[in-house]
Amino acid sequence: MTTPSDQLPASTGVSGDGRPQSRIQTVSYLLGLASVASLVVLTVLGLFVTGPDEVQGEVVRLLYIHPATAWVAYTAFGVTSFAGLMWLWPRTRRPMWDHIAGASASIGVVFTGITLGLGSIWGRATWGSWWVWDARVTSTLLLFLLYAGVVALRQVPSSLEARARRTAIGALIAFLDVPLVHFSVKWWKTLHQEASVLQPSGVQVHGLQLVTMLFSFLSFTLVYAWLMIQRTRLARWEDQVLAGGLDAAIEARQAEAGSDLVGSSR
Amino acid sequence: MRDGYVIAGWVLALAGIGMYAYRTVIRTRQVAAQLLAIESSTGDDRSAGSAGPLGDA
Numbered sequence: 001m002t003t004p005s006d007q008l009p010a011s012t013g014v015s016g017d018g019r020p021q022s023r024i025q026t027v028s029y030l031l032g033l034a035s036v037a038s039l040v041v042l043t044v045l046g047l048f049v050t051g052p053d054e055v056q057g058e059v060v061r062l063l064y065i066h067p068a069t070a071w072v073a074y075t076a077f078g079v080t081s082f083a084g085l086m087w088l089w090p091r092t093r094r095p096m097w098d099h100i101a102g103a104s105a106s107i108g109v110v111f112t113g114i115t116l117g118l119g120s121i122w123g124r125a126t127w128g129s130w131w132v133w134d135a136r137v138t139s140t141l142l143l144f145l146l147y148a149g150v151v152a153l154r155q156v157p158s159s160l161e162a163r164a165r166r167t168a169i170g171a172l173i174a175f176l177d178v179p180l181v182h183f184s185v186k187w188w189k190t191l192h193q194e195a196s197v198l199q200p201s202g203v204q205v206h207g208l209q210l211v212t213m214l215f216s217f218l219s220f221t222l223v224y225a226w227l228m229i230q231r232t233r234l235a236r237w238e239d240q241v242l243a244g245g246l247d248a249a250i251e252a253r254q255a256e257a258g259s260d261l262v263g264s265s266r
Numbered sequence: 267m268r269d270g271y272v273i274a275g276w277v278l279a280l281a282g283i284g285m286y287a288y289r290t291v292i293r294t295r296q297v298a299a300q301l302l303a304i305e306s307s308t309g310d311d312r313s314a315g316s317a318g319p320l321g322d323a
Contacts, residue, residue, distance in 0.1 A: 039280065047276065058269035065279050107286075114282045118275050125271040223283060230290045237297045244304035 024229065031226040038219035045212045053209070059125045060209070066118040068216035069111050070140075072224045074178055076108030077147060079228075081175040084168030095239065096232075098164035101171055103231030105150050107224060112144040127191065135184040136192035143181055146174035160239060 046064040053060035083101035086092045119137060124130045131137070150170040154163055185194045205213055 039283075043276065043280070047272070058272050061269075061272045062275040065276065069279060110282065110286045114279050117278045117282070121271050121275045121278070125269070223287075227287065227290065230287075230294060234290065234294045234297060237294070237301055241297055241300045241304065244301065 028229040031222060035222040035226045038222055042216050042219045045215060050208050050212050059122060062118055062122045064212045064216050068220040069115045071217055072220045073108050073111040073115055076104045076111060077175055077178055079104040080171045084171040087164050087168045098167060099232045099235035101167050102154050102235050103228055105147050105171060106231060107227050109147050109151055116140060116144060132191055134191040135188035139177060139181040139184050143177045146177055150174055
């Protein structure tokens with residue numbers, strides 16, 4: 001027995017039994033498997049294989065994932081802004097760029113939220129407070145709110161073109177906060193520590209801790225890539241549904257108007 | 267046993283990503299069903315030859 005969701009339409013590129021038809025579907029399938037496998041390996045490395053830190057103790061295990069989720073958030077907002085720019089540039093304007101911008105903004109907001117949550121938990125364990133109005137933390141909260149605003153703006157009913165324009169301009173304005181977030185620890189010297197890996201004076205993390213941290217960057221990047229394929233496809237299909245629904249409504253109205261005309265001519 | 271803060275942080279991250287991915291898959295299936303309904307009602311394969319998720323030119 002098949003359900004409607006099992007019978008995917010021709011436009012989805014997936015056969016009825018869920019087998020991928022196009023190359024991008026195969027890539028998505030493999031990326032999904034790689035993402036899950038890498039998250040399992042990361043969990044084993046982060047929670048069981050590595051030992052506690054001399055200074056931070058067990059809490060250091062939060063730092064195996066916190067910088068990586070922040071990295072994905074930066075990447076996602078970078079991709080959103082680039083796609084927005086591509087849409088604003090008349091020569092490269094395609095619906096695809098709007099779909100990519102919307103997908104990446106949504107993923108970025110989720111990862112920024114996770115980054116803030118992880119930072120809050122780490123702060124409670126280390127600083128003794130769930131929240132401090134530190135320069136890095138505050139600018140990251142601002143980043144979260146700005147892109148949440150961009151995602152919310154996409155939900156406002158409007159033409160596809162107006163939605164794409166709003167997303168592109170909003171994303172580019174919000175992206176101005178990204179360098180502020182990144183350099184806030186250098187410019188203001190507040191509570192949040194400076195980078196441990198990307199330091200001009202050299203890497204401050206070593207051995208298995210460094211391997212785990214770098215692996216988390218790879219792992220979350222794979223997750224981001226998989227989510228991007230899924231969300232971009234979803235955005236495209238949603239627009240197709242919208243256009244298809246509109247076409248069907250117009251056809252129904254025309255049929256109705258036609259029968260009215262026939263009725264009135266009698 | 268790991269510190270409670272550590273467990274809370276990892277659960278937040280993995281469950282957060284997992285739930286978001288799950289919602290994405292469910293929503294994709296719903297929209298696919300809607301597309302299928304539109305295509306069968308109009309008898310129109312409007313995107314035959316589609317280049318896949320990233321190719322909507």
